Amino acid sequence: MIFLLETASEIPYLDLIMKGGWIMVPLFLLSIIAVFIFFDRFFYLRGQKQLDPAFYEKLNDLIRTGKVEAALTLCESANCSESRILMKGLKNLGRPIRDINDQMEMEGKLEVYKYEGNMYFLGVIAGIAPMLGFIGTISGVIKIFYNISLADNISISLISGGLYEKLITSGVGLTIGIIAYIAYHYLNSRVNRLVHNWEYRSVRFIDLINNTSI
Numbered sequence: 474m475i476f477l478l479e480t481a482s483e484i485p486y487l488d489l490i491m492k493g494g495w496i497m498v499p500l501f502l503l504s505i506i507a508v509f510i511f512f513d514r515f516f517y518l519r520g521q522k523q524l525d526p527a528f529y530e531k532l533n534d535l536i537r538t539g540k541v542e543a544a545l546t547l548c549e550s551a552n553c554s555e556s557r558i559l560m561k562g563l564k565n566l567g568r569p570i571r572d573i574n575d576q577m578e579m580e581g582k583l584e585v586y587k588y589e590g591n592m593y594f595l596g597v598i599a600g601i602a603p604m605l606g607f608i609g610t611i612s613g614v615i616k617i618f619y620n621i622s623l624a625d626n627i628s629i630s631l632i633s634g635g636l637y638e639k640l641i642t643s644g645v646g647l648t649i650g651i652i653a654y655i656a657y658h659y660l661n662s663r664v665n666r667l668v669h670n671w672e673y674r675s676v677r678f679i680d681l682i683n684n685t686s687i
Contacts, residue, residue: 494639609646
């Protein structure tokens with residue numbers, strides 16, 4: 474008994490995973506896609522520039538003094554999501570406040586779309602991977618019981634020998650699903666923080682032009 478336990482513990486993890494069967498191929502592909510999407514969005518969001526308070530102080534001064542063209546040039550030179558939203562508001566000055574706010578919200582939605590990119594597929598993978606794992610396990614169990622029906626003698630080794638291999642797919646599928654779920658919500662929280670910052674700046678911008686005669 475001790476000998477059998479020592480032999481089982483010495484099975485390499487890679488060999489153990491490969492015993493999961495053909496279902497491991499789509500699970501492996503899903504894991505690669507999930508990793509690619511996560512790092513693609515992570516570094517994209519990390520590289521986004523946020524405007525400092527000095528920028529807004531200068532922008533506010535330009536708006537108060539009626540220098541709209543200079544304010545547009547300042548926002549254009551910043552070349553980031555926040556500045557593009559503010560530019561949309563500046564270009565619509567003279568229109569009703571509601572229209573200006575609507576235009577800025579539309580521009581904000583476009584920026585959010587750029588930020589999210591393929592993040593949606595992380596959520597899809599989080600749901601699909603565990604189900605694929607269960608499919609692999611169920612198909613394996615069906616095969617095991619089919620073999621049992623053909624066998625003259627039922628033994629524990631006949632059942633457990635194939636069952637542990639088929640449970641591997643469930644374990645791998647759940648692992649991929651959990652990681653993809655965490656990655657999706659982590660990236661989503663970063664996008665939400667950026668959106669909240671835009672909303673704050675947009676409200677301050679609307680308040681400024683509402684109290685300034687331009």
